[in-house]
């Protein structure tokens with residue numbers, strides 16, 4: 001098996017691994033913001049930067065994003081060099097200017113020894129750190145109902161064609177394609193994406209949904225649009241989504257016990 005070096009340790013890796021994956025498999029911590037193991041890497045936040053070099057580079061090194069950089073035989077990675085820490089502090093310093101009172105960001109800054117930003121804080125801060133997780137999970141699992149718009153400090157996440165002053169969900173423009181699956185809200189690290197759900201009704205992105213219940217136990221399942229979307233996307237029969245995971249497992253166990261007698 002091919003090997004590389006991380007922080008002085010020789011570690012093996014599998015073809016297709018990223019530096020981040022190899023580090024995590026070996027218990028070596030690299031902080032991340034925009035990375036999620038269930039989604040393709042995006043390289044947006046730059047928090048996971050590490051120093052890489054190779055023996056034949058004769059001392060030349062470069063900073064790369066560990067979540068995107070492919071593991072290679074002979075690669076030498078340093079996860080905590082002075083310039084790595086400096087780069088991460090700059091990333092978090094900028095984040096703190098964008099979200100000065102967001103607990104997640106304040107705590108992240110604290111871990112890097114920052115208590116306040118050295119940049120001008122945003123005039124009207126919100127909790128969106130622009131990690132892009134909500135947009136990517138909506139594209140991968142949901143109905144591709146939201147995206148990012150604008151640039152620089154004005155960049156924001158929301159439904160397409162939202163008015164320019166759309167900035168706080170549920171906001172002014174409902175997300176027409178949203179199926180109410182809540183994937184975006186659940187993956188958001190800061191709780192920026194607001195929703196309500198009382199088990200019978202759900203609101204998110206300016207849309208109101210009813211919530212249907214499991215045909216077996218009556219537990220809340222999801223919105224009709226969400227279940228229809230999952231059925232279409234997975235190719236499974238719509239009836240598969242009429243029961244919760246627990247009831248489906250019990251049903252399978254009962255069927256298996258009948259088969260084996």
Ligand code: FES
Pocket residue numbers: 031032033034035042043044045046047048049065066067068
């Ligand atoms: S976690 Fe790698 S760039 Fe965000």
